[in-house]
Amino acid sequence: MxxxxxxxxxxxxxxxxxxxxxxxxxxxxxxxxxxxxxxxxxxxxxxxxxxxxxxxxxxxxxxxxxxxxxxxxxxxxxxxxxxxxxxxxxxxxxxxxxxxxxxxxEGLAARNVAAEQKPPKQPRRLPKAITVNEVERLLDACAGDDPIMLRDRALLELLYATGARVSEAVGLSVDDVTGDDGGAAEMVRLFGKGRKQRLVPIGRFAREALDAYLVRSRPLLAPRGASTPALFLGARGQALSRQSAWLVIRGAAERAQLDVELSPHTLRHSFATHLLEGGADVRVVQELLGHASVATTQIYTLVTADAMREAWALAHPRAR
The missing domain is CATH 1.10.150 (DNA polymerase; domain 1)
Incomplete structure (x- = not known):
């Protein structure tokens, strides 16, 4: 060296x-x-x-x-x-x-000598989503009444229901997801890049999973560690880290025997792809994902277009 x-x-x-x-x-x-x-x-x-x-x-x-x-x-x-x-x-x-x-x-240089430098060309990498059936298998792999499984189910339901980044999910506090009655609220407050805030609906399945976690799991995990407002807690009562959340996803995938490549963004990609396949407007999906530019969100339209072409090629009698 x-x-x-x-x-x-x-x-x-x-x-x-x-x-x-x-x-x-x-x-x-x-x-x-x-x-x-x-x-x-x-x-x-x-x-x-x-x-x-x-x-x-x-x-x-x-x-x-x-x-x-x-x-x-x-x-x-x-x-x-x-x-x-x-x-x-x-x-x-x-x-x-x-x-x-x-x-x-700051007056430390006369001009930006890096302004005209072009980045190296990158191959177009489309986000990889899993199917609705595979999402359901992933969620079902977190069935159980013990505190950790209740937490894992709530985390995965939230990620898929909102399209949240893993870092956004583990950064949530209890107040960000609870309503006036103490149960899970209709909307969750997410904090994206630059602490930009957005409200995203969570739906019945995620609300029920969060309610079960908040009532039957978090009160058991919280006393194990120092007091924290964090929503998702680890086994020792500490705030769940991004790395631990990723291990939760990987563990669920292994139990579900999913033969697909997963990433920390898999549920986020699936959220966006399934919304667009269901007819959601790309600008609505942009707001839900917290993208600054609609061009970023439009990558997902390429994914759904590829899926349509593949389905046509397999099914249409004049495709080949």
Missing amino acids: AEALEVPPALARAVDRYIRHVALERGRSPHTVSAYRRDLDRYLAHLASRGVTEPSAIAEADVAAFVSAVRDPEVAAAAGVAPVAASSAARMLSSVRGWHSFLVE
Whole structure:
């Protein structure tokens, strides 16, 4: 492994200022802030290797070389790091662009030298959804009256009923899902990226699962740990983490014997796909998912179009 170069103090201070800015003034989540920090630490190491010591001395060629370096296996190996996928390189470039924009705003650089740098092309990756039958099998795999199974059923019902991200679900407090009578409310308040709030209906199945969890499970789990308003609790009474929630989904899939590839977003993808297949307007689905742009939501219309073409090819007498 190549010996790590010391990052010039001026560059390190500029990144520290930016990290404080995105965390405090822009309200980015700790997860997002950590991702910015990792990306920019790698960028600073790259700049140090090129002899750059001041923010004002960074050139377009330095940015372009960084994007190439993180993708090139030989260059990455020489630096003692692994090359990254096109999607990761694009995310890194986004972090770098944000920092350079901040440098200009703060008067630490005359212009944004990363503004014109193009991210590497990425293959179109359509979101993968499971069928309604597979969703039902996944949910049925959480049948049972013990506290953990009641919690798992409530979590999965909520994820599929609302299209919530796993991070949004584990970030819920009890007050976000309970009505005036103490039972599950008709709507759930979700907090998306940048703490943007949206209200999403949850439906009868999710309400019943949440009621069962709130009445028969959470009161048993809560005394095991420190007091927390978090809705979903772990076996020791602590707030359920994203990683633990993902293990819940994987465990249910194994018990259901689903022979499909799952991701933490599987139920979210299925929520959107099934709504559009059922005739929901794409802009309504956009609001329910919390997408800033309808273009992001329209990816799901490609999924349903592919499904229609496949069904036609299999069933139509003149398809082949």
